[in-house]
Amino acid sequence: MDDLEFRRTIYADPHSQDERLKHTAGKEPAKAQAWQEAKQLDERIKRAAHVAVPEGMAQRLLLRQSMQEFRQQRQRRHWTLGLAASFVLMVGLSFVLWQQGPVEVDLTENALAHIYHEEKALIVDEDISLTQVNAKLASFGGEFTADIGKVYYANFCHFKHVKSLHLVVGSPQGKVTVFIVPHHQGQKTDDAFSDKRYQGKTLDMQQASLILVGDKQQQLVPLEEKLKTRLRFSA
Amino acid sequence: MFFRKQSPSASVHADMANKQKRYEALVQALHGDIYRYAYWLVGDKAVAEDIVQETFLRAWKSLDSLLDEKAAKSWLITILRRENARRFERKQFDLVDMDDYSLADQGPEHDEQLQQQEIHRLIASLAEEYREPLMLQVIFGYSGDEIAQQLDLNKNTVMTRLFRARNQIKEALESAEQNRGRKNG
Numbered sequence: 414m415d416d417l418e419f420r421r422t423i424y425a426d427p428h429s430q431d432e433r434l435k436h437t438a439g440k441e442p443a444k445a446q447a448w449q450e451a452k453q454l455d456e457r458i459k460r461a462a463h464v465a466v467p468e469g470m471a472q473r474l475l476l477r478q479s480m481q482e483f484r485q486q487r488q489r490r491h492w493t494l495g496l497a498a499s500f501v502l503m504v505g506l507s508f509v510l511w512q513q514g515p516v517e518v519d520l521t522e523n524a525l526a527h528i529y530h531e532e533k534a535l536i537v538d539e540d541i542s543l544t545q546v547n548a549k550l551a552s553f554g555g556e557f558t559a560d561i562g563k564v565y566y567a568n569f570c571h572f573k574h575v576k577s578l579h580l581v582v583g584s585p586q587g588k589v590t591v592f593i594v595p596h597h598q599g600q601k602t603d604d605a606f607s608d609k610r611y612q613g614k615t616l617d618m619q620q621a622s623l624i625l626v627g628d629k630q631q632q633l634v635p636l637e638e639k640l641k642t643r644l645r646f647s648a
Numbered sequence: 649m650f651f652r653k654q655s656p657s658a659s660v661h662a663d664m665a666n667k668q669k670r671y672e673a674l675v676q677a678l679h680g681d682i683y684r685y686a687y688w689l690v691g692d693k694a695v696a697e698d699i700v701q702e703t704f705l706r707a708w709k710s711l712d713s714l715l716d717e718k719a720a721k722s723w724l725i726t727i728l729r730r731e732n733a734r735r736f737e738r739k740q741f742d743l744v745d746m747d748d749y750s751l752a753d754q755g756p757e758h759d760e761q762l763q764q765q766e767i768h769r770l771i772a773s774l775a776e777e778y779r780e781p782l783m784l785q786v787i788f789g790y791s792g793d794e795i796a797q798q799l800d801l802n803k804n805t806v807m808t809r810l811f812r813a814r815n816q817i818k819e820a821l822e823s824a825e826q827n828r829g830r831k832n833g
Contacts, residue, residue, distance in 0.1 A: 421808075421811045424811040424814040425792070425807040425808070425810040425811040425814070426791075426807070426810065427814075451814070451818075454814065454818055454821075455786070455814070458767060458771065458782070458786055458814070459786050460767075461767040461771055462684065462771060462787055463684065463787075464684050464687050464688075466679070466680045466683050466684070467683070470683060471675050471679050474701065475672060475675055477704075478671065478705060481705060481708070482708075
């Protein structure tokens with residue numbers, strides 16, 4: 414092993430186990446001396462490289478890991494809790510909406526719309542008996558206790574999903590349309606209403622609204638009084 | 649129902665406990681040398697500790713991929729070197745001066761301590777390409793082949809760098825010695 418190779422080897426790896434290196438060092442004391450010095454230098458480098466580790470570092474590493482793990486578990490919990498909560502909210506909301514139906518229904522507006530829509534009801538004369546009217550009313554638990562005069566027309570109709578009774582009744586001043594609409598959440602009524610052709614009155618009874626609609630000049634009060642006193646609802 | 653968390657099976661618990669144990673063993677066995685290596689890589693104690701924290705957190709996350717405990721050292725070194733590189737991607741740091749590990753005790757071994765301090769400074773002043781293989785050899789006891797593998801270099805290159813590293817330190821020490829001799833004489 415020549416000088417250069419020897420020097421390169423002992424400085425690249427002072428603890429080399431190379432047989433040729435040992436052989437060369439065995440023959441030449443100067444080289445053995447140089448090798449010894451290289452080993453001493455390496456010891457000092459090792460000591461210098463071995464810097465002090467900050468105190469408590471292992472504990473900090475373990476702590477940080479367990480905190481991270483804890484946070485992740487919490488996040489996982491939040492995630493499932495959030496899902497469950499929104500599911501419950503969704504069920505709750507749809508239940509409430511399903512129960513309520515449309516938000517608010519203006520009955521008087523509906524009454525007018527109905528009359529225009531079913532104009533034939535004011536033309537026909539089906540001459541309906543009180544018994545027939547009461548048969549229909551029975552489905553709301555209602556009944557006319559005495560004759561209410563001539564009934565031209567009687568049929569079920571729907572006030573925004575609420576099954577109601579549509580009557581056309583005779584009065585001294587001509588035909589009057591009467592709606593009997595069972596009470597339901599979200600209904601809105603006006604005591605008196607009118608448009609350019611009709612005028613109407615609403616009477617809130619115990620279980621239903623009584624809506625009367627007639628021509629502008631008609632007196633509705635007498636009929637209203639008559640119906641009110643004769644209409645009974647079984648509890 | 650929805651609010652009740654399914655209690656994890658016993659085997660999952662056992663796996664977690666096992667993972668925790670492996671991790672603690674890894675930390676206890678290697679955090680010192682990994683920290684030292686980080687210190688010589690970045691030259692700053694606080695930054696070194698930060699990088700070691702990041703390294704071990706990443707190690708925890710992918711601990712399942714570490715199958716052979718014997719490979720743990722080189723696995724951690726790889727993560728550490730990547731963390732260090734990432735630090736430079738994030739922000740171009742001003743080159744930090746190596747912290748001085750000043751030695752308070754100035755007893756009879758004062759000379760010896762001064763010399764150790766000198767060597768510390770000389771290691772710190774080596775170019776990174778010389779310092780890194782030297783530290784792998786000195787701190788972790790890596791062979792030339794292992795260093796070559798870790799740094800993805802060829803073995804001859806590694807041996808040359810190791811030689812140059814020690815040679816530079818030796819020559820610097822010798823010239824300092826001569827200067828002192830001249831002043832004293």
